[in-house]
Amino acid sequence: MNRSGRRRLLSNLVVFLCAAAVVVALVPLAFIFFYVIKQGFASLNWAFFTQMPKPVGESGGGMANAIVGTLMLIGIASLLAIPVGMLCGIHLAEYGAGKFAFFVRFTADVLNGVPSIVIGIFAYGLAVLPFKRFSALAGGMALGFMMIPIIARTTEELLKLVPSSLREGALALGASRAKASFSVIVPAALPGIMTGILVALARIAGETAPLLFTSFNNRFFTTRVDQPIASLTVQVYTYAISPYDDWHRQAWAGALVLVGVVFIFSVLARIVTKRLERMHRI
């Protein structure tokens, strides 16, 4: 074969390999979805949402306490992370050019890559060790720390999408920067900021590692923030590594609920972002 034929062959081979890489990545995705849906739907029923866990040997029961627990943990995390993350994002969007902003942005990205288990240890030192007690508060804090960089960076990106003419208009009318930001720019980007919050929620709703030794687990129903509390993820973990078939079924049902929640959050976030980008491009 001549030289140019060889080059073309190599080129086609690489194109083929790249397409194959996509398929290779989609195969495990399909398998995971297939098993979670198949096994999950086989075990998911109304009782899963309304009943408490049953002891070993009794079939049935549900994860009502864990579902409420997860909602509470997410709530605490949001209370902590949304104000901090949003205001940090506003600062980065407004004063993004300086050295300080650069450093903050860099730190936020690095924080985003810190393993969740390490953040769990930090929350343990902050909120478990001093009180000698696992608590929902400690778990919520750990999740909140993880949300902050995600919210900050998405808020910043989406505020920057708002056309500068809006800001200039407000400033020209005599508004201060604070006024321009809070009453013109932030409202214009609000759907986008909501998206950032959704993305962050999707990420932390499925977190297990930082909860193992902060919110711990609880067999009983509780809504107290100073007590250990059950969560879907820790419950799925406990059931998954147990030797009982009944518990394995419950774990699959829990996994289906988790994947469903995360999937809905991700799709919603995607739709809103797309719409926002289109809106501001025109």
Add this chain to the structure above:
Amino acid sequence: MAIRKTPSPRRSADDRGFRLGTGFFALLVVLLVAGIGFELFRTSELTIAKFGFNFWRTKTWDPVSGEFGALPFIWGTLYSSVLAMLISTPIAIGIAIFLSELSPGRLRTPLTFLTELLAAIPSIVYGLWGIFVLVPVVRHLEVLTPPWLKKVPLFSGPPLGVGMLSAALILAIMVIPFSSSVAREVLRAVPATQREAAYALGATRWEAIRAALSYGRTGIMGAVMLGFGRALGETMAVTMVIGNNPQVSASLFAPQHTMSAVIANEFTEAADDLYLSALIEIGLVLFVLTVVINGISRFLIWRTGRVVVAEEHVPEPLAASGASA
């Protein structure tokens, strides 16, 4: 009417307050990272003082007799992560090339969404799938290993299913989307003129792609490192399939342990201060490791972005023709 050159005093006070007020919250993010480092260091002082560097050189992990050697954990973490990167890097770069250079327009958005969906699946779900689906498959493969191959240290040991191979495979799947999405962004930011110049010289498709790859190589290296950082810290899925046995073994079939897995497993059992301090020191090193890896990765990605932006904005006519191509 007189035109005031500077804003009114009230307005500039407002501005300063706004800047400092929001700046305080930005500072909180920095303080948070510094706080994590400080807190981990403070609470692991006991073992740092007692064992020093030997902590990382010895292999015996016996909490009952107060002997703590963390070598098996750092070995397991590095070994599993490196294996995962060996598997995932070619796949991730292939995906990035396909999605940014080759994909038909109509497939691009759904394929991007699907590959990035891998990142959205919670770790615990990967772990559950790993225990009940992947591990049995791996065990089956290990049983089928021919005897002559079992003599090689890499494939020695009983076929358990749980072990290094399962952990590396599941990690590889999990980090693909992190590397591929950043690599795709980097490739998309490479100016079209790079490829056009290659084509103009008679390059084939692959040769043009290679030109784009070499232009964005720093950023792609950053993308791979980002995936590596993820792999180092991944906890739940790994601990569920790796076997949690602290030993230093080269065998893919051997059950081993990782830094994050030992923290997840033993933290609530750590009854005495020394044990707790040992686990926190492992966390501290994991923290430092991931901060450094992520820092380098972000720096590399940022640098490529800056070079690309700078070159895109200088020659106006070229940039315009590139955009219309």
